[in-house]
Amino acid sequence: MGIIYISLSLFVCSALISMSCCSEILDMQKMFQTLEAQQDAISQLTNQVLQLKGELQSKMDETSERLRECSRNKRLLLENPYEGALKVGFTAKLSNHMLNLGNNQAILFDTIVTNIGHHYSANTGVFTAPINATYYFFASIMSHTNEKLETEIVKNGVREVTMYSYDNVHEQGSNSVVLQLNTGDEVWVRHLSMYGTKVYGNGWSTFSGFKISDD
Known part of the structure; x- marks a missing residue:
């Protein structure tokens, strides 16, 4: 009886250890899935940020060109006060x-x-x-x-x-x-x-x- 008890105890312990390992494996898989999902989200956000950065740079370049054009026109008007006046x-x-x-x-x-x-x-x-x-x-x-x-x-x-x-x-x-x-x-x-x-x-x-x- 003592041997049977010991054997049953070892079997139960082994089963509990196995279940614990399976649970840990499942938790790790879920963790990896969560990390992959977060990486995908981060990648999408990174692409959106890069796109917005490009659009912002384009707007900044356009604004800079308009400012330079305004500066040139102002300089021309100062150099020639009749520039832009009614021409006849x-x-x-x-x-x-x-x-x-x-x-x-x-x-x-x-x-x-x-x-x-x-x-x-x-x-x-x-x-x-x-x-x-x-x-x-x-x-x-x-x-x-x-x-x-x-x-x-x-x-x-x-x-x-x-x-x-x-x-x-x-x-x-x-x-x-x-x-x-x-x-x-x-x-x-x-x-x-x-x-x-x-x-x-x-x-x-x-x-x-x-x-x-x-x-």
Whole structure:
């Protein structure tokens, strides 16, 4: 009986030890599974952090470029106070001859070369000032062979400067003027009744103007 008791005791102890080892193994497996799950989560978080870091760096680079552009624009404005201000300028030419000109008839420079701001009208030959400013105007008018021609640059219908041309060949009369204009003032070139009734076209007669500075 003593031997049987000892044997049973050893069997029970062995069984308990085996169960304990199995429990420990199961706990370790669960621990490893938990660690693997945590590593996967950490890896995902690391990837998300790297992605966010890349996006943040891209935004920072974009912001830095915008700041540099603003700095460049500010520097340009300081170097040139008229940079970015309203730009005005035009050149137009007479495509066909104008014949039988009447007294004070406007010369219609109908072909536009440049018209920055679109303040010159090829339909009327008139430039209209968009703002109060100082402007420069120049006109060159060609006469026909052996014919005198007198023209003028006018502001709101009042003579500012005149042009005269005459020769036994084609000749050009030209003049220029600097004018201070208010918004809505008009400047154009017109014929004078004293001499000539024809203006030579084909691009030989031109009218130009541009804004020099704001008042």
